Structures are given as C-alpha cells and as structure tokens.
Amino acid sequence: MTQINSSYSGDLRCASLHAPSGSALETDAPSDNQGKGERFSPTDLVATALSTCILTIMGIVAERHDWDLKGCTARVEKVMTSEAPRKIAQLEVWIELPAHLDEKARKVLRKAAENCPVKLSLEGAMAMQLHWS
Numbered sequence: 001m002t003q004i005n006s007s008y009s010g011d012l013r014c015a016s017l018h019a020p021s022g023s024a025l026e027t028d029a030p031s032d033n034q035g036k037g038e039r040f041s042p043t044d045l046v047a048t049a050l051s052t053c054i055l056t057i058m059g060i061v062a063e064r065h066d067w068d069l070k071g072c073t074a075r076v077e078k079v080m081t082s083e084a085p086r087k088i089a090q091l092e093v094w095i096e097l098p099a100h101l102d103e104k105a106r107k108v109l110r111k112a113a114e115n116c117p118v119k120l121s122l123e124g125a126m127a128m129q130l131h132w133s
Contacts, residue, residue, distance in 0.1 A: 051076040053118035
C-alpha cells in the first residue's frame with residue numbers, strides 16, 4: 001500500500017504529497033475547464049502515468065537483460081470527450097526505442113509495455129493505442 005495525501009489549495013488547484021518519499025506535486029484545472037492550466041491536470045497525470053509506467057516496466061526488463069535503454073522516449077496524447085460527462089476518451093503513446101536494440105529486444109520490450117500495470121488498469125475504460133518506432 002502506498003499513501004498519497006492531497007489537499008485542495010483553492011483556485012482549482014490541489015497539492016499532493018507522496019508519503020513514502022516526501023515528493024510533492026501540484027495540479028491545476030486545465031484552461032479548457034475553468035482552470036489556469038499552469039500545472040498538470042489530474043487527467044494529465046493519468047496520461048503521464050501511462051507513458052512513464054511503460055518506460056519504467058521496459059527499463060526493468062532492459063536491466064534484467066543488460067540492454068541499454070537510455071534515450072528511450074514516450075510521447076502521450078490525451079483526448080477528452082466532447083460531451084458530458086467529461087472524461088478521457090483516448091490515450092495514444094508513441095514509443096521510440098534506441099536504434100541499437102535488435103529485433104529480439106524490441107519484441108520483448110513491446111510485450112513488457114503492453115503489460116504495464118497502468119495500461120492493464122485502464123483497459124476497457126478508454127481507447128488506448130501504442131505506436132512504435
């Protein structure tokens with residue numbers, strides 16, 4: 001179990017503290033939903049959780065095989081519904097693996113990414129697509 005403590009700061013902002021590490025972050029409502037859009041929005045954090053989970057899980061697998069994953073990137077795009085209720089409609093992730101990895105490594109890393117805990121948790125709740133290069 002991990003504890004995260006959040007509080008409402010006013011002006012559609014929240015502050016959260018990751019209890020085990022003491023790391024803090026702030027959220028802001030997006031500019032298209034009455035906020036200033038000066039911080040990650042809560043739904044931005046969902047998108048960020050997907051892309052960073054993919055990178056982290058691939059990193060775990062890469063370390064296990066002694067593959068250098070430095071420079072691997074993931075870009076996520078979040079699309080919100082246009083009708084009520086407001087929610088995430090789609091997440092698309094573009095993953096760029098380092099050029100030096102062979103096809104076997106790429107296949108293993110793709111499988112790992114498809115099974116990251118965040119992706120598995122979100123499946124069925126919204127459309128998701130991973131693009132590889």
